[in-house]
């Protein structure tokens with residue numbers, strides 16, 4: 001196994017000299033395979049959960065979380081709470097290493113070094129940080145060329161689930177945290193956030209290259225001309241959204257790039273992304289948290305727990321970057337930033353896995369900016385300067401967010417430009433924009449980047465300047481769905497580069513529950529659970545994840561008709577609409593966002609109090625990432641997974657996580673009637689589309705889709721749950737494509 005590891009690291013950075021790090025002492029349950037897993041985390045072997053009292057105390061204090069008794073934990077907990085023996089969650093390590101081996105192939109590059117040439121250049125051993133990462137003393141071998149970092153601050157306790165009272169109080173603490181305006185991390189975060197998101201402050205214009213001289217003091221003119229303040233920070237789009245709402249100014253500023261055809265392109269690419277996600281095998285394993293060892297931090301119960309004691313100015317960061325960081329309000333570094341910054345600044349490769357919402361974006365952006373700072377300046381007249389840093393993100397939302405963050409950090413670097421290329425915009429517009437505002441940092445989604453590689457003049461040459469390649473949400477990018485695109489991209493950038501892989505794990509601050517109920521009850525249950533949550537927390541901020549875009553639309557309409565304050569985001573909405581809603585949700589409280597998986601990864605919404613997942617998540621990783629939208633920045637959060645009885649098999653893929661079963665809350669007759677009334681108001685075409693999408697989604701699920709007869713029965717149960725006893729007809733063509741022709745129970749047209 002270690003041999004495999006070296007191979008993979010070498011491939012990630014074949015240019016670097018051979019260095020070995022001494023292996024750290026691992027807990028007895030860690031085997032050498034853990035090393036491989038650290039490079040490609042989805043290959044991890046599950047070992048066991050260790051009980052940890054400190055976490056227990058932190059999490060569960062005395063005040064009852066809620067008085068509701070109906071939503072208490074039911075059976076099943078004890079079994080799940082036991083310390084388990086080692087069990088593999090990964091089934092295709094061999095496949096992954098094959099893929100990595102293929103990456104070596106010169107054919108991908110159309111020439112280059114031979115294996116022999118590569119051999120012996122980079123070799124690294126993974127150093128396990130089996131200890132508290134907040135510690136300032138790190139046993140790091142300075143000569144290493146690749147490092148693997150895992151935020152080991154999460155230690156999942158073994159659970160016997162006999163601690164209702166402790167659970168209760170934990171959520172009080174959470175609520176207090178969220179409500180307490182006075183001090184503490186929550187306050188810090190909201191202060192910082194609010195300053196960040198004040199009008200214009202975050203404004204990432206579409207043309208992020210900011211070469212035009214900028215007033216350093218007032219400092220926000222991000223366009224060359226910088227005349228129209230609205231265009232400085234965003235713009236009003238010409239075109240109305242498909243739902244008729246006016247587009248307003250938005251700070252992410254990609255809106256004005258959208259063409260008249262945006263919706264189509266948007267749908268195409270995002271559906272693509274989703275299909276890729278959905279097509280993924282659910283056999284991929286859970287992340288590293290199961291391997292974590294080491295002492296717990298006593299401060300972890302506070303919402304500053306994600307922060308370390310280190311300050312940015314303790315490291316060799318340029319003064320202008322430090323100034324930018326100060327302006328954003330970052331004082332201390334987060335744990336993952338502290339652990340990775342010095343290593344990346346030394347030019348080493350890094351794979352970092354840390355909890356969601358703990359500042360990974362800054363962790364890779366800041367040193368990436370330093371890569372540009374430390375490179376020879378690009379001549380002002382150079383139309384197509386080399387791209388020095390290439391950041392790849394799996395979704396548009398994430399790409400926009402990373403570019404916005406980069407832009408914020410670059411406030412005092414007027415000569416460094418950032419651009420974002422994503423789907424949902426016309427390629428030609430992006431081409432023009434890139435020409436008009438050359439950049440050294442490019443943030444991209446894989447599909448669109450590949451488009452530019454193939455269709456944008458001079459782009460391939462520009463990519464040959466890449467010194468640092470960042471894969472954000474690396475596990476997803478290295479996964480099957482994106483693999484081909486990533487291979488092409490890796491083949492298009494120099495071998496002599498730094499590679500930074502960042503990926504996420506679940507924060508321990510999130511309490512996870514699951515609830516099993518038949519489809520016919522699910523909408524009433526969803527409504528009841530949301531109502532209870534809203535009653536509990538006036539500052540509620542909820543994300544409801546649904547299986548597909550069309551089911552998302554249906555659920556959003558349903559909740560809207562039930563007088564809940566709801567917004568929706570999914571791939572059938574235009575990018576401008578998505579950005580606008582995303583912005584609104586980021587800043588709001590008292591709002592429910594119903595969304596498909598386009599919001600699952602990396603999107604940073606502060607203070608989300610509850611994440612509900614309705615129906616089968618695409619796989620365990622997606623489940624984790626969705627859940628990671630709450631419990632960010634050390635705050636607490638709640639997660640509820642709502643499954644039908646025949647979806648319970650999914651739980652086996654997340655059994656390494658401390659998830660507990662909740663019993664079904666009772667739904668009073670009034671609520672039932674209310675939900676039925678709301679359902680009857682949902683547009684018929686929305687229900688029809690939801691039915692078809694539902695069928696398609698579960699049809700492509702390996703387990704549910706296996707028995708087509710059963711699948712159709714279940715789909716019709718879903719139809720009835722929407723109030724349609726007669727299932728909507730589906731075109732013969734689509735049924736044929738789904739392999740569902742002539743299955744009894746389906747209506748065709």
Ligand SMILES: Nc1ncnc2c1ncn2[C@@H]1O[C@H](COP(=O)(O)OP(=O)(O)OP(=O)(O)O)[C@@H](O)[C@H]1O
Nearest residue numbers: 330332333334356357358359360361362504602604
């Ligand atoms: N040093 C810091 N101090 C305070 N806040 C920070 C610091 N670094 C980053 N943040 C903020 O923390 C929040 C979470 O950061 P970010 O979105 O990068 O997390 P993440 O780890 O990438 O999450 P995910 O895994 O979900 O993508 C953001 O609002 C970011 O601005």
